[in-house]
Amino acid sequence: MNYPPRVLTIAGSAAGGSAGIQADLKTFQELDVYGMSVVTALVAKHPETGKNVHMQTQEAIEAQFATANKQVGIEAIKLGMLFSKEVIECVADLIADSGDTLVVDPVMIGKMNSKLLADDAIDALKKELIPDASIITPNMPEASVLLNGRNLENVDDLRQAAVDLHKLGPANVLVKGGRLAGDAVDVLYDGKRITTFSVPRIDTEHTSGAGCTYSAAITAYIAKGYSVVEAVHAAKSFVTTAIAYGFSYTDTVGPTYHAGVRKHGEAHTVKVSN
Numbered sequence: 001m002n003y004p005p006r007v008l009t010i011a012g013s014a015a016g017g018s019a020g021i022q023a024d025l026k027t028f029q030e031l032d033v034y035g036m037s038v039v040t041a042l043v044a045k046h047p048e049t050g051k052n053v054h055m056q057t058q059e060a061i062e063a064q065f066a067t068a069n070k071q072v073g074i075e076a077i078k079l080g081m082l083f084s085k086e087v088i089e090c091v092a093d094l095i096a097d098s099g100d101t102l103v104v105d106p107v108m109i110g111k112m113n114s115k116l117l118a119d120d121a122i123d124a125l126k127k128e129l130i131p132d133a134s135i136i137t138p139n140m141p142e143a144s145v146l147l148n149g150r151n152l153e154n155v156d157d158l159r160q161a162a163v164d165l166h167k168l169g170p171a172n173v174l175v176k177g178g179r180l181a182g183d184a185v186d187v188l189y190d191g192k193r194i195t196t197f198s199v200p201r202i203d204t205e206h207t208s209g210a211g212c213t214y215s216a217a218i219t220a221y222i223a224k225g226y227s228v229v230e231a232v233h234a235a236k237s238f239v240t241t242a243i244a245y246g247f248s249y250t251d252t253v254g255p256t257y258h259a260g261v262r263k264h265g266e267a268h269t270v271k272v273s274n
């Protein structure tokens with residue numbers, strides 16, 4: 001029997017279910033890879049104290065990783081919210097010799113404005129994890145922070161950002177243009193060639209967790225044997241359909257619909273150009 005590829009997300013738990021570990025595992029399931037998790041923190045706002053980020057101990061992080069690694073085995077790893085310098089250093093140690101595909105989503109701030117990376121952790125992310133990544137997937141504000149505050153406004157800015165971020169050492173850089181005016185264009189740079197992936201912007205505010213869903217889908221497709229370009233193409237199509245069927249149970253920004261492709265048939269068409 002052929003078993004599905006084993007994929008691990010190391011990220012924060014988003015209690016509301018739209019992002020983080022929850023988005024990653026839903027995406028892994030939709031794409032038929034075997035999902036496992038290391039929870040670094042719980043993100044959930046306490047109604048009285050207002051405390052939003054509840055860190056897990058280093059011991060708990062190490063225990064989860066050891067379980068996934070020894071009891072199951074890992075083909076690909078996705079990193080999401082790590083929050084602190086200490087967790088980044090711990091995760092860097094844990095995965096140091098893994099040789100697995102490594103997708104780094106440099107999560108910093110959620111769409112609801114929750115702070116998901118401490119200021120003093122940015123340098124550690126740049127030095128300890130990004131250089132070893134198979135691909136990094138910053139959105140525009142994250143790319144801007146990684147480039148020391150550079151202003152990014154249009155697709156040409158995204159192209160230059162991808163080229164400059166590549167100098168930090170990752171094999172591939174995907175800068176996501178979710179916040180561009182007009183079409184939703186993402187730019188991939190592999191050190192030699194720029195490829196752009198574009199879809200018409202969908203008129204919705206329910207995009208919570210879109211970035212997590214996208215990077216989880218990229219991880220899943222690479223684990224299934226796609227090249228990086230093929231994986232980004234397929235993942236962009238998957239996340240676009242998830243965004244198209246995004247919804248909300250309340251009057252706040254709602255989740256993307258991870259089951260969009262399964263429930264509604266064909267995934268969205270993505271224009272790919274060099």
Ligand SMILES: Nc1ncnc2c1ncn2[C@@H]1O[C@H](COP(=O)(O)OP(=O)(O)O)[C@@H](O)[C@H]1O
Binds near residue numbers: 176178201212236243
């Ligand atoms: N309204 C939209 N219509 C279509 N695609 C979108 C829309 N908003 C974001 N995207 C796409 O969703 C993916 C996630 O991007 P983004 O929202 O920028 O990430 P993040 O959730 O990390 O902030 C990207 O492919 C981006 O182009």
Ligand SMILES: Cc1ncc(COP(=O)(O)OP(=O)(O)O)c(N)n1
Binds near residue numbers: 013110112
């Ligand atoms: C626990 C947790 N991790 C990551 C995010 C950010 O998710 P992302 O898909 O990058 O963007 P938002 O749409 O949520 O801003 C999160 N919110 N929570």
